[in-house]
Amino acid sequence: MAGNETGRRHSRDDVAEAALRILDDLGLPDLTMRRLAASLDVQPSALYWHFPNKQTLLAELADRIVATRPEGSAAGKDAGPEAAGGADTDWADSVRSEAAALRDALLAYRDGAEVVSSTLALGLGSPETVDRFARAVARGGFDAETSRRAATALLHFVLGHVSHEQQRLQYDSLGVLATGDSSPLDEDDPAAAFAFGVDLLVGGLELSRSRR
């Protein structure tokens, strides 16, 4: 059903795309190697020709998910007028839109945040996501270590927030929505709560800069 319509053999890309489909349709708990194999009309063992194990498959999915950027959501150019060394008055907005773009990408696939989060935790997946944050922060004139630490703080917040957001989505889509049994982490306006958290981190950076 993915890639080649009726032909027998599949590519690594076919497998990844079929996996992404199952993820988005059924969710991460239902993305099993056996179910994936079945969706490709293949034996489970065939998958191990394309990927050494499930974790590697998930890392590939994570990379594809974070590469999902809604059209025209570029968070500033890679090398603007002030790219070479100097401080950028607009760095804060670029951090904010980088965060928003990542959130959008994670929300584009069911359980996207959890897939990326667990892949990052295992040290797999491309470093692109942290790097983008770090570059945006560095535009503010912060040193490399500060930028990297701020970037991971941002990433942890974004992944935690969106994971919870998505968990809530499918919790609501299922039956259990009794009145008032919301957890204290639930937010009635997820986007606003997200922006607030990002602003807190950006504000902290601004403050640390104003103190030299």
Added chain:
Amino acid sequence: MAGNETGRRHSRDDVAEAALRILDDLGLPDLTMRRLAASLDVQPSALYWHFPNKQTLLAELADRIVATRPEGSAAGKDAGPEAAGGADTDWADSVRSEAAALRDALLAYRDGAEVVSSTLALGLGSPETVDRFARAVARGGFDAETSRRAATALLHFVLGHVSHEQQRLQYDSLGVLATGDSSPLDEDDPAAAFAFGVDLLVGGLELSRSRR
């Protein structure tokens, strides 16, 4: 081996303690219902008399883990001299030590952060952890919604950071420590990186306060 030494029957508390032991000794992936049952000299099905399912067991463990506070690490009293309404000049330090105490508690058990994180994500577990953060923030004179949002941002950062920290620990303890293959999220000084992230969030709150 846990609770009653040679007697046959166990309490819910025995089961939880045995589970905590397995978690700390072998890690979350090896904490299976079957292995837990074996450690109690009991059939797997016996566990389902004490807990309706594994998730509920994990939620109980999460509550016990966050209740682990190293001796004398109280992050300020629950009702100090300025408890009733007014702003507290020292609220920032209380947020910081609350964060440090939570980190210590999570680090006290292998995979502690992941257990708490996944429990929180499922909306299980006690709301105490968020509440403590929210109360510490509220001492700064912030309204309830701001305090709650800041608290969840803090919690997401702490859980993300410590999860990664712990994943790195057992990654290092296993074989694979080739030179220079560290992920961009790795920190050579985890405690400093942790404090930096917390300071960013606290700084953001200070800034938002100075802007009225």
Added chain:
DNA sequence: ACCTGAACACCGTTCAAGT
């Protein structure tokens, strides 16, 4: 280059029945 067939070593959960 890509897949089958068959097996290995597991999982979480249910449920009637026992004491």
Added chain:
DNA sequence: ACCTGAACACCGTTCAAGT
């Protein structure tokens, strides 16, 4: 109140062999 025995419906992964 607490547990056994047996089953159900699954997992991820390996590996010799096929085309």
